[in-house]
Each structure stands twice: as structure tokens, then as C-alpha cells.
Amino acid sequence: MSSVAKRALLEPVVDNNPVTLHVLGICSALAVTTSLLPSLYMCVALTVVAACANAAVSAIRHVLPSSIRIIVQMTIIASLVIVVDESLKAFAFETSRELSVFVGLIITNCIVLGRTESFASKNPVGLSFLDGVGNGLGYSVILILVASTRELLGAGTLLGYTILPSVADGGWYSPNGMMLLPPSAFFVIGLIIWAVRSWKVEQVEKPEFQIHEVHRKEAL
């Protein structure tokens, strides 16, 4: 694999992660991460949609008039999402019910449209496909981390298997119910972003303004 292709595939996993660096795709990260299994399906669904949408948009990039490019990209993404949603209903019925509307909401996931618009409309098909897979992987890494934390602390299980036996079942672990509610996903994502930016300091954003200068003026 060429170094360009490798970068398109691997850069979004940590160095250019759509969730932790660009803070995109947060809504679904809140909604589906109460347990690990639906999150895994969500990861696969998003990766498939992002990769195929990127490839399709890239394939028609030379004939696509720029005046209608956004709506054409949305049409392609929406069609792919419907196909993925219908397939889940046919092949993973239980999980598709848990995911309910959130597979459909991949249509509005900023990661997918963001990549088709900023990458696929300017790059060749193969590279765009890899970029889609890479961004899907970046999203998946975060989703899996968040979902594992929430399921483990919120229910004491992983993928439904008991890891920390709960008090209700005669064990010692008292599940933290808050972990199953949406705000805790914010907390966990926040902690992950903190950890990543402490490790990769170049991801820290420059402060947009300095508030204490204003104070000094006021003092005068």
C-alpha cells in the first residue's frame, strides 16, 4: 500500500480523529453507546456508509455540477443508509430494534457528509474509499471505548457477559445507573478527548482570545 493510501486509511484513527479532533458525530455516540453490541453494529453501519458514499461521490466527481453537489451527496448517503438499515432489519433484527432511529440518523451524521464534501469530491475513487473506511474506524474506536466504559460501569457486563457481578444478582458491584443515561457519554467522550490531547499535544486548540487582558483594562 502506498504511503498516501496508508495515510488516508490510518490518519483518521488517532491523529485526525473525526470525533476527538473535529468533535463530529457526537449525537449517535451519545445515543447508541449504552451497551457494546449495538455500538459495534453502529460502527459497521457507519463505516460501510462512509466508505461507499465516498467512493460513489468520488466516482461522479467530474460530472457533478457544483450547484447541486450537496443534495446529490445527501441523496447518495440517504440511499446507502436506507439499504444498511433494511439489511440490519433483515439480518440483525434484535440489534436493529435497539438502534431504532439511529441507523437512519447516519444520514445526518456530519462525518459522512464532511468526508464526501471535503475529500471524496477532490480525490480518486480508491483513495476516497480508504478515507471513508479510515474515518469509520476513527469513529468506531471512540464508540467502542465509550460503549465499553458505559456498559461495564452501568451494568457490570460486556456484550451481555457479566464481568462485574451486580448486587442484584448476588455479586458485589453496585451498577452506576448514570452511566446508562446520555450525559455520561459526554463525560466519557470528554475524558477521551482530554487523554488524546494530553498524549498528542499538537491537537490542543489555540485559545481564541485572552480574557485577562480585558480585566486589566477594566482595572485601569
Next chain:
Amino acid sequence: MSEPAKEQGSKTETVARTLLVAFFVSLVCSSLVASAAILLQPRQRANAILDARRNILEVAGLFEPDRDVNQLYESIEPRIVDLATGAYVEDIDPESFDPVEAAKDPELGVEVPADIDVARVRRRAKRALVYLVRKDDEVSKIILPISGYGLWSTMYGFVALEADGNTIADITFYAHGETPGVGDFIAKPAWRALWRDKRVFDESGTPKIEVVKGRVSPGDPLADYRVDGVSGATLTGNGVTKLMQYWLGDHGYGPYLRNIQRGGGT
């Protein structure tokens, strides 16, 4: 990495070209969506039926994870009941009867009067699909579909009654939108177990069963009709109470269950 932007510019930007591209993209996308929907439909239907059967088996206490659902389901006998009279209807095939479609039909459905519609059912089919479990040829359990509004949305479930048409064997909710970690206790085995051997009707035949706030005190004379609620989920509990009151009341399965109690349950 990027290519030089839009050298072809003027050629792609004409109106005719724009319409042409829009048309072809729509054509390809719509055929993709349509073929996916049609090809996968039989499988989705089969899944939905299998899931419904599994829920019925679970509430009947017959579900075994290692065994084939369709095979186990053979011991369940679906029947159609006319809710107004409480009598069985023989001339409709239970396999083809869809209560959701029937509720929408002007002939087959009926509006629930607002003053008794505590569970916000609004409209229901005139006939209902019930399921009988037989043991040694005698009806041992009666499974009734129930639905009603909880805190956020309509909760759908089944209640299983013993052959006397009064004692509860189990209750289950297979589709609901109650708060995760709070209101979703209605689908948990620990709470479902509390319903076992509770009674629905008092001596006068009025449905008395209810979910209380907090715990049922041990000395409560009405303990047989009361189930523990969960603090923080009072409205979900109230929703369950109301749907039980409606569905087991006179406008729901009341007439049918009175027939059962009189010994007409076959």
C-alpha cells in the same frame, strides 16, 4: 493529494447537464433503495413473526433458548375473540388477522371513548388475537396482548393469566420507549416476577390490579392486587396500571374473561 479544482467548470454547469445528473443519480439511488426493500422484505417479515412468537412463548413460560421457536410455538393456540361479546370468532383465520390493520379499518376498528381511555389507546380492533396454552387438553394459560402509553410513548406487551382468568402468571413488554436505567424496569425479569400470582379482579369483577408508588407493605389487605413500583419511574408505573385497567376492564377483555371464569374458555 488533491487534484486541481474544476478545470472542466463551464461544461458541467449548464442547466441541461445539471438536470441530467440529478435525474441519473435519483434513478440509480431509487432503484437501489427499492430493490433492497423488496429483496429483504420476506426476511424482515419472518423476523418480525419469529420475534412475536418468542415473546408469546416467554410470557407463557415455555421459551427455551436452545430450542427452535417455531417448533415450541406449535403448542400455542391463537384464537380470535370478539371483545364486545367476549365470544370466540371462528370464521377468521388467526394467522391472517392483523389487529393493527384492523384497528385502522372503519368497519373492523372502534374508537375508544375518551372518558375510559386512560391508557391512551385511542382506537382498537373490535376483535382481538389471544393465545391459549393447553396442558393435557385443558387451557392452562391465556395470553392477552396489551398496550398503553407510558412516560414517553406507547408500551406494547402481553399479560399471561392462569386458567381461572383472574390470576396473573407473567407480564412482558416487548416494545417500549421508557427511560433507560429508570423506566425500563418494566421489561426486567425481577419486576416481572413480582406479578406472579397477583389477582386482577375483586369480588365485584372490577379490575383492581395496580402498580403502587414504592413498595407494597406486607400487611396491606390489597397486597394481592398491588405490585411494587420503582421510585423515579412513577409515570411509567402509572402507565402500566392504566393499561391494565383499560384492557382488563369492560371495554377490553372484561367480557371475554368473565366467559372464561364462567367456564367457557374452550
